[in-house]
Amino acid sequence: MESADIKVYEFEYFKNHAHIVHGIFTRAGGTSTGTFDSLNIGMNSGDEHPAIANNRKLIIRKMGMKPLIFLNQMHGDVIKVLKKDDNDLSESFQPGKEIYTADGIVTDMKDVFLVIQVADCQAVMLYDPQKKVIANIHSGWQGSVKNIIGKCVDKMILEFGCQTEDIIAGISPSLGPCCSEFVNYKDEIPQSLWKYKIKDKDYFDFWKMSSDQLIYKGVKKGHIENMKICTKCNTDIFYSFRGEKKTGRFACVISIV
Template identity: 30%
Template sequence: MENNIENMILCEKDEIPFLQLPSFQKQKWLHHAFATRLGGVSTGIFSTMNLGFNRGDSDANVLENYRRFCAAAGFDLQDLVATAQTHQTNLLRVGAKDRGAGILRPKPWHDIDGLVTNEPHVALCVYGADCVPMLFADPVHHAIGVAHAGWRGTVAGIAAATVAKMKREFGTQAGDLLVGIGPSIGPCCFEVDTPVAEKFLSCPFLPVKTCVVKKDNGKWNIDLWEANAQILRKAGVCHIEKGMICTKCHSDLLWSHRATGGKRGGMCGILCIEEAAQ
């Protein structure tokens, strides 16, 4: 079953919903999906699809949630690769030898907020519950990447860093990239104080500051979707798709840190190359 929600497609299989981006869905060499908070086995504040091992839920519940999500969305659980995201701009190239890391065995790396690969059946995971999950696809070199951008990662330029990493590793040209911005807190709900707003106003990666708007109450609203899109455009990326789904507005479907006061589970997006390039 499929329905549209904002600029994304809401799919469902075996009563487990997940989201996809239309432009990525059309790329037959790729497979991708974003989890929701529904369809799992977790209880209490983690009810029901919690994909975060470090939230306080039982590992058995989290692993069963991964099994259910992967079965519904069409991934092999053993292919997943995950790392510990800490709002940095560090990126790591991974391959077949890393499959299962962070899911079926402990994470061997820390402080990594982005992953890249050009190998098939290496499913890259990116986490969020208001932070921006980004998917990167290079159809020329059949290479992919994922990046996690909270406000700190955004102003530090992780979007541009991912483009640069893919160029170094695979010869990716920015103009060939397709980048998708997944479910995350929208400009409608991301209110910040002046010190955070000033980080955006002074950010060298942002060519214009239209993503930062001062409110009558003295606070600021920030558009993380547009901020990352501006950074990507400055890096030479032309093909950017915004999912436009605010996690806080849709907290019945998605995990939102702000909506729950931090008492929540975790979601992930997954991106994988289906087959080796011919």
């Protein structure tokens, strides 16, 4: 039975488009306990697998009993492409299993939900309303350095003929510039990205970095929505690895309907 405590955030820019359904799930309303309380979907988080499986079923029920596609996320820049004319995608639709090792996924298929799991990293959702193509991207600091967002836009152009000026983007709750401290940034972040460092601090604005990566590819600034909710500052609502260390992962999902 669906929990009444499940709460879902939505992008305002996406709400006006009838052909997509999406949601950013909070940590509330699930079956996990302790530090994973409560809607944890992260299989590799250290939580009990039966609780995670139950949580995933709750999300499936909440989103309308459609298949959910989870990724084995590796902080890389691999992007999986699923096309509606692919022969057999049945193996993808197994709740609790991460079939594809990738950190981004793009599709023109209807009625399947693309899921990104995060706890400080960004889930960046893309939608082209003209071509009816969606993408969901896992972009932590390593993904930002590798520009997985820009590479995903390239995939949309190459594989589906998308025009960047049509693409709408949403950046999920994630680690904000208020909490993105990198004391070893000189070893971790290329000098070309130091312009995003907060003056006189070892903090970086990855929100602006992601927006700029989209804009550089041709996405209009007015088509980019950033929720600007810092996960570390809001551990009562979202999971945060920086804030809690041992913690769960919340779900960010999008589908074409």
